Amino acid sequence: MNADVIIVGAGPSGLCLARALSGQGLGITLIEKQSLQEISEPSFDGREIALTQESARLMKELGLWSNIEPHAISQLRDAKILNGHSNFSMNIPHQLGRHQELGWLISNHLIREAAFKSVQQANNEHHDITILTDQKVTNVSANNEIAVVNLEGGIELKAQLIIAADSRFSDTRRMMGIAAEMHDFGKNMLVCCMSHEKPHEHIAWEWFDYGQTLALLPMNPDPVTGEYRSSVVITVGSHEIKLLMEKSAEEFSQEVTKRFMSRLGIMRLISTRHSYPLVSVYPKNLVASRFATIGDAAVGMHPVTAHGFNFGLLGVNTLSREIIHAKQAGLDIGDTKLLLRYQRKHRAQTRPLFLITRLITDIYTKESHPAKLLRKLLIHAGENLRPLKRVIALSLSGSK
Numbered sequence: 104m105n106a107d108v109i110i111v112g113a114g115p116s117g118l119c120l121a122r123a124l125s126g127q128g129l130g131i132t133l134i135e136k137q138s139l140q141e142i143s144e145p146s147f148d149g150r151e152i153a154l155t156q157e158s159a160r161l162m163k164e165l166g167l168w169s170n171i172e173p174h175a176i177s178q179l180r181d182a183k184i185l186n187g188h189s190n191f192s193m194n195i196p197h198q199l200g201r202h203q204e205l206g207w208l209i210s211n212h213l214i215r216e217a218a219f220k221s222v223q224q225a226n227n228e229h230h231d232i233t234i235l236t237d238q239k240v241t242n243v244s245a246n247n248e249i250a251v252v253n254l255e256g257g258i259e260l261k262a263q264l265i266i267a268a269d270s271r272f273s274d275t276r277r278m279m280g281i282a283a284e285m286h287d288f289g290k291n292m293l294v295c296c297m298s299h300e301k302p303h304e305h306i307a308w309e310w311f312d313y314g315q316t317l318a319l320l321p322m323n324p325d326p327v328t329g330e331y332r333s334s335v336v337i338t339v340g341s342h343e344i345k346l347l348m349e350k351s352a353e354e355f356s357q358e359v360t361k362r363f364m365s366r367l368g369i370m371r372l373i374s375t376r377h378s379y380p381l382v383s384v385y386p387k388n389l390v391a392s393r394f395a396t397i398g399d400a401a402v403g404m405h406p407v408t409a410h411g412f413n414f415g416l417l418g419v420n421t422l423s424r425e426i427i428h429a430k431q432a433g434l435d436i437g438d439t440k441l442l443l444r445y446q447r448k449h450r451a452q453t454r455p456l457f458l459i460t461r462l463i464t465d466i467y468t469k470e471s472h473p474a475k476l477l478r479k480l481l482i483h484a485g486e487n488l489r490p491l492k493r494v495i496a497l498s499l500s501g502s503k
């Protein structure tokens with residue numbers, strides 16, 4: 104046996120799982136197709152990740168939080184939902200939750216960097232994690248006794264359990280014959296960082312406008328200039344995204360100021376622009392014989408409800424607890440019953456919001472006259488329905 108656990112993919116979920124399993128007497132091998140430099144010093148990828156209070160707690164437990172500079176952690180105090188060209192909004196104040204803020208915002212590349220550091224810190228102490236970079240997995244297979252991973256260079260590795268953390272388009276999930284329900288929204292998201300004249304007051308916006316969906320995620324002011332900053336997300340068709348990506352920085356800034364109807368004053372592009380296709384994925388099974396999926400490989404969320412990595416951390420927590428418990432009890436860590444327990448728990452904590460997210464995006468991207476009327480009615484009714492707003496606040500903060 105080359106390892107007890109092989110994790111495929113050193114993205115934030117794979118790294119967090121390796122960190123969570125370290126120090127338990129398990130040999131962990133992490134396989135990543137990118138280079139060591141790409142995973143240890145990841146570059147800015149445009150994503151500002153909204154984190155629940157529960158994710159903040161888990162990131163503290165795993166040692167990631169203290170690896171991130173405090174100024175890079177922004178408060179997501181309140182949220183508001185807008186519809187069409189109206190100024191009316193459904194407001195979700197933090198007072199409906201249990202904290203001073205609904206959640207937090209951190210750039211994805213900083214989360215990845217912090218996760219890599221925390222793996223290194225754990226490994227310096229326990230010497231139980233092997234990271235193989237520049238290695239693409241070409242096949243995985245398993246039977247009742249053993250799980251096998253084949254790498255591009257012809258290397259074969261054996262373990263008790265393989266965990267796929269290799270993105271929503273997981274090749275290893277497919278190699279294990281697990282089908283997935285995939286929904287292509289036919290749209291792309293453009294993400295970038297922009298400064299603006301008016302303060303955001305740490306309020307996140309989700310704006311279901313006509314012909315586009317806009318989101319604004321409040322960041323701390325620029326440490327040098329003091330300018331107000333936000334992460335901007337524009338969801339439109341891929342051709343329109345291409346045109347936006349091709350514009351000069353100045354033209355783009357003018358265009359976004361117009362798209363936001365100057366509600367934040369003049370906006371200015373201050374980062375590179377990145378585009379992502381909008382495809383949500385939910386596998387038919389999260390586990391197979393000596394095989395489990397975590398992170399986006401287990402649940403590929405639509406980012407509108409900002410739960411992809413939050414669910415990734417919940418999965419890491421659930422699965423690592425099961426594995427550690429089995430190890431401590433001297434049981435098989437690849438046992439089918441253990442994996443099925445993880446599947447049941449993780450489905451229960453992710454499937455309802457996955458389905459609700461689909462429903463919200465379906466309703467709020469329809470543009471017929473009756474649909475516009477329904478959208479308006481729902482926003483107005485929602486603003487007056489305190490119990491509904493409380494549910495949204497608790498979901499955003501990850502509270503039960």
Ligand SMILES: Cc1cc2nc3c(=O)[nH]c(=O)nc-3n(C[C@H](O)[C@H](O)[C@H](O)COP(=O)(O)OP(=O)(O)OC[C@H]3O[C@@H](n4cnc5c(N)ncnc54)[C@H](O)[C@@H]3O)c2cc1C
Binds near residue numbers: 113114134239241414
């Ligand atoms: C625009 C946008 C905004 C988002 N906003 C939020 C948010 O506000 N809140 C939130 O919680 N989530 C958000 N998310 C989701 C979040 O970014 C993802 O859930 C998270 O990054 C997934 O991490 P992961 O480790 O599961 O997968 P990934 O980050 O996709 O990492 C997978 C890793 O596996 C490696 N790999 C793939 N195939 C192989 C192979 N065959 N062999 C070896 N290695 C392989 C890849 O190189 C990569 O390093 C957002 C996503 C997008 C696109």
